[in-house]
Amino acid sequence: MPVEAQDESSPAEEPEPESKRPSLWDTKSSPDEGRGAGGDEASSEQEPERPSLWERKASTGEGAEPERKTPPGQDERPGSGADEETGGRNPYAPAGEKTRQGEALPAEAAKALMTALDTLRASVAELRFGLDLPGADGARQTRADLLAQLQDYVLPRVRTNTAPALIVIAGSTGAGKSTLVNSLAEKNVSRTGVRRPTTGIPVLACHPDDHKWFAEGELLSGLRRIDKASPEAGPDTLIVVPTEKLPQGVALLDTPDIDSVIEKHHAIAQRMLDAADLWIFVTTAARYADAPAWNLLRLAKERGARLAIVLSRVQPKAREVVLKHFVRMLTEYGLGEIDRFVIGEADVTDGRLPDHEVTDLRLWLAELSVDEDRRAQAVQETLNGVLDSFRTRVPALARQMESQVNFRGELRADVEASYLSALTEIDKAFRNGSLIHGEVLARWQDFVGSGDLLRTIQLRKRGRSARQAPERIMAFRAALRAGLESVIVVGASRAAEEVVARWRRRSPLGAALGADLDRPSDDLVRHASRAIAAWQEHVTELVRTEGVAKRSVSKLVSFDADSLSLIFMVAMFTGGTAEGVPHRLVNALLGAESLRGIGAKALSDLRARIGMLFDEESMRYVQALDSAGIPDESMATRLYQATYNLEVAR
Numbered sequence: 001m002p003v004e005a006q007d008e009s010s011p012a013e014e015p016e017p018e019s020k021r022p023s024l025w026d027t028k029s030s031p032d033e034g035r036g037a038g039g040d041e042a043s044s045e046q047e048p049e050r051p052s053l054w055e056r057k058a059s060t061g062e063g064a065e066p067e068r069k070t071p072p073g074q075d076e077r078p079g080s081g082a083d084e085e086t087g088g089r090n091p092y093a094p095a096g097e098k099t100r101q102g103e104a105l106p107a108e109a110a111k112a113l114m115t116a117l118d119t120l121r122a123s124v125a126e127l128r129f130g131l132d133l134p135g136a137d138g139a140r141q142t143r144a145d146l147l148a149q150l151q152d153y154v155l156p157r158v159r160t161n162t163a164p165a166l167i168v169i170a171g172s173t174g175a176g177k178s179t180l181v182n183s184l185a186e187k188n189v190s191r192t193g194v195r196r197p198t199t200g201i202p203v204l205a206c207h208p209d210d211h212k213w214f215a216e217g218e219l220l221s222g223l224r225r226i227d228k229a230s231p232e233a234g235p236d237t238l239i240v241v242p243t244e245k246l247p248q249g250v251a252l253l254d255t256p257d258i259d260s261v262i263e264k265h266h267a268i269a270q271r272m273l274d275a276a277d278l279w280i281f282v283t284t285a286a287r288y289a290d291a292p293a294w295n296l297l298r299l300a301k302e303r304g305a306r307l308a309i310v311l312s313r314v315q316p317k318a319r320e321v322v323l324k325h326f327v328r329m330l331t332e333y334g335l336g337e338i339d340r341f342v343i344g345e346a347d348v349t350d351g352r353l354p355d356h357e358v359t360d361l362r363l364w365l366a367e368l369s370v371d372e373d374r375r376a377q378a379v380q381e382t383l384n385g386v387l388d389s390f391r392t393r394v395p396a397l398a399r400q401m402e403s404q405v406n407f408r409g410e411l412r413a414d415v416e417a418s419y420l421s422a423l424t425e426i427d428k429a430f431r432n433g434s435l436i437h438g439e440v441l442a443r444w445q446d447f448v449g450s451g452d453l454l455r456t457i458q459l460r461k462r463g464r465s466a467r468q469a470p471e472r473i474m475a476f477r478a479a480l481r482a483g484l485e486s487v488i489v490v491g492a493s494r495a496a497e498e499v500v501a502r503w504r505r506r507s508p509l510g511a512a513l514g515a516d517l518d519r520p521s522d523d524l525v526r527h528a529s530r531a532i533a534a535w536q537e538h539v540t541e542l543v544r545t546e547g548v549a550k551r552s553v554s555k556l557v558s559f560d561a562d563s564l565s566l567i568f569m570v571a572m573f574t575g576g577t578a579e580g581v582p583h584r585l586v587n588a589l590l591g592a593e594s595l596r597g598i599g600a601k602a603l604s605d606l607r608a609r610i611g612m613l614f615d616e617e618s619m620r621y622v623q624a625l626d627s628a629g630i631p632d633e634s635m636a637t638r639l640y641q642a643t644y645n646l647e648v649a650r
Contacts, residue, residue, distance in 0.1 A: 539565045
């Protein structure tokens with residue numbers, strides 16, 4: 001546990017063993033006893049001996065592993081004992097690299113882990129939450145965070161787990177993050193000031209020997225590296241500054257404020273936290289109870305990140321009360337065992353705190369630097385925490401994707417139901433005789449009453465040529481075609497209105513998607529006219545080729561196929577009950593059996609053609625849904641499978 005910083009006038013001494021140093025957080029001590037970082041006297045009382053930094057867990061919250069008993073003499077650090085699945089090996093070491101126990105992760109296992117992570121990344125990258133359903137905004141942000149974390153942190157860490165540890169300094173506005181970084185680096189690497197927010201571009205400080213790793217390595221690979229701030233530097237920039245005052249093996253990353261009023265600053269801070277091996281959260285005695293502070297602590301707990309807290313600007317007289325209250329809050333939240341440091345109220349000179357105020361934190365960093373096993377353990381704990389978080393974060397994305405797909409399915413079902421209903425209404429119009437009315441009926445009566453119907457028939461034994469009436473036949477054919485077109489357009493109009501009405505009743509989102517789709521397309525009339533004309537030609541060909549005349553009649557009589565096909569259409573749409581139709585003549589010419597057979601074929605073909613027209617109309621709604629960018633139904637399953645494969649590979 002870190003110790004209370006000594007007064008600058010105290011003689012330099014070798015630091016005592018951690019377990020024997022007085023506790024920083026001994027809230028029983030009086031502010032007048034001993035000398036502290038803020039000028040008060042150090043407590044003469046000492047806490048009972050506590051486990052060191054490396055022998056206790058960072059969090060006792062939900063998801064912490066139960067304490068395991070190990071045989072005497074066996075290392076009790078997480079990941080060092082025998083494990084049924086990994087055999088005591090570090091499951092995140094690259095193939096061929098020795099773990100702390102001297103064992104290497106087999107190449108096949110390393111390849112399986114990387115394959116599982118790459119598959120997960122590809123599956124998440126394909127997600128599109130185009131429908132603004134409840135939770136969609138959060139899912140989009142989660143998707144972006146997962147992709148960035150996989151690219152910036154997880155994959156580089158799995159490939160090279162022995163790289164220097166990245167410690168992110170995070171906190172709320174005015175907490176003194178940049179001042180703390182400058183003080184630890186003993187160099188003004190990050191700009192400070194009273195203007196808020198001060199830090200807009202992340203600044204990374206590291207030992208010169210680690211500079212190449214952070215300047216050229218894969219960690220935070222999406223950010224452009226620069227040596228110093230410039231007007232051209234944007235949010236995708238990272239300033240990397242070497243300093244010999246920081247120990248080798250650890251680097252400090254100063255981030256924008258987590259509660260910045262500038263949205264892009266908040267996004268940058270979140271991305272830096274997702275790429276961190278350890279988090280140092282900085283807050284003040286005046287603001288430690290604010291919501292942004294606890295939101296960040298909650299996130300750290302959810303991610304299983306290794307965490308330390310710095311409470312700054314603590315007034316000497318309020319020290320005991322503030323610490324007691326803050327410790328109680330942390331304990332109630334399940335974070336009572338995390339590492340904590342106190343910085344008293346002190347003058348900041350040239351952007352830095354007095355050296356004695358950061359002595360404890362400097363020693364903590366030094367311990368990380370000199371003990372590679374302990375640093376690797378801390379890094380692995382955070383990496384494990386991130387991978388563990390995928391168990392809930394990825395399925396949550398899958399569930400949101402399922403809701404998107406289900407909602408799209410409901411909207412598509414509305415389209416299918418509306419157009420199916422329109423087809424049913426058209427079938428009724430064909431059967432109840434409503435098609436033969438108005439202009440169609442008038443043309444039919446003119447065709448029959450003028451005697452042209454009978455004149456189309458030729459009595460062979462008399463050898464007379466039939467007198468045709470092409471004008472009346474063409475006029476009747478055109479009227480029948482127009483009647484069919486009208487029925488189709490009316491049906492399509494009702495279907496379009498019904499689709500939009502159904503979508504509107506579902507949600508405002510459905511109404512927005514159906515905007516300008518409550519009427520048929522401009523091309524429907526032209527397409528319908530072409531389809532009906534083709535159908536009429538098809539019926540004429542059926543009449544001509546299917547042998548519809550009775551043999552006894554065909555020896556005496558021949559007929560005009562165009563005229564007879566029109567008679568057949570009237571009979572088909574009215575059931576043979578239309579006014580003026582010579583029923584016995586039609587039956588004699590066609591025959592009851594042929595009439596039923598040709599009728600079934602002709603009606604089926606007409607329905608198919610109308611169905612194709614309606615399919616083209618309904619595609620407008622499908623395109624409106626597809627333009628929202630919703631992946632296919634298999635995406636949610638692929639996410640679940642990718643999560644499972646990752647667990648198997650681990």
